[in-house]
Amino acid sequence: MNLENTQVQMRKGILEYCILHIISRGEVYASDMLDELTAAKMIVVEGTLYPLLTRLKNAGLLEYKWIESKSGPPRKYYTLTDKGSKFLEKLTETWDELVHSTQMITSKSNA
Amino acid sequence: MNLENTQVQMRKGILEYCILHIISRGEVYASDMLDELTAAKMIVVEGTLYPLLTRLKNAGLLEYKWIESKSGPPRKYYTLTDKGSKFLEKLTETWDELVHSTQMITSKSNA
C-alpha cells in the first residue's frame, strides 16, 4: 500500500479507454500511441502497451494490417472494428460517469 | 475482455481515493460510506469496502474507534491519520492529472 501502487491501480482500465480513443482517430501503430500517451503524461511502457493491443485485437475490437516501413521492420497499423467503436462508446459513458461520481464525492466540503 | 471487466478495472484505485475523501470529512463507519458511494452511483459492495478499510488501516492511513450503537453491534468509526491526510493530498494530485491526461487524449477530434 504505497502511493505508486495506487497510482498504478488508478490507471487500470483508463489506459484501455485512451488507447481505443487514439486508434479511433485513424490508423496508428504502437510507437505513435506511445508518443501520444507520453505527450499527455500518461506514462506507459512497451511491456504494457503491446499485450494490451493483443488483448483488444483478440477480443475483436481492433484489427491491423502490416505496412512496410522505410526504416526498420514492417509495422502493425491498427484500426477500430465496428465492435470496437461500440465498445468505445460504452467506455466513454462509463468514464464520464466515473468522473462525475468522483466529483460528487470529492467536491463536498468538510461538514 | 468484456465491458464489465473494464469497468471494474477503471474503478481500481479510484475507490480508495473516494473513501479517503469521505473519511476526511469526519467520523464515519462502513455503512455511512456505502450510502454515500451508492448515492454517487459508485456501486460498491461490502466485500470490497471492508477489505479496503482494513488495508488502509494497516497502512497507517486510517484509525478507528469502536462506538456503541443503539440498534445492533458496535461500529468502527474511522478517521484519517496525518499520514492519511498527506496520502489523500497526493492522490488528489494524481487523480487530477489523470483526468487531465485523459481529457487531452479524448478531446482531440478525428484527424
Next chain:
DNA sequence: CCACGGTACTTGGCCATACATAGTACTTTT
C-alpha cells in the same frame, strides 16, 4: 432462557490487468 432476524464486520478464493524483464525477428548501416 433460548431461538430468531437484523446489523456489522471478516475471510478465502478467483480473475484481470499493469509492469519488469528478457527475448525474437526483420532492416538498414558499415
Next chain:
DNA sequence: AAAAGTACTATGTATGGCCAAGTACCGTGG
C-alpha cells in the same frame, strides 16, 4: 557479414475488486 536499431512477443509477479460464505453481536418474542 557483423552491428545497431526498430518493432513486436513472451513469461512471471503483484495488486486490488468482487463473490460468496461465514462469524459475532444485539435486541425481541416465545
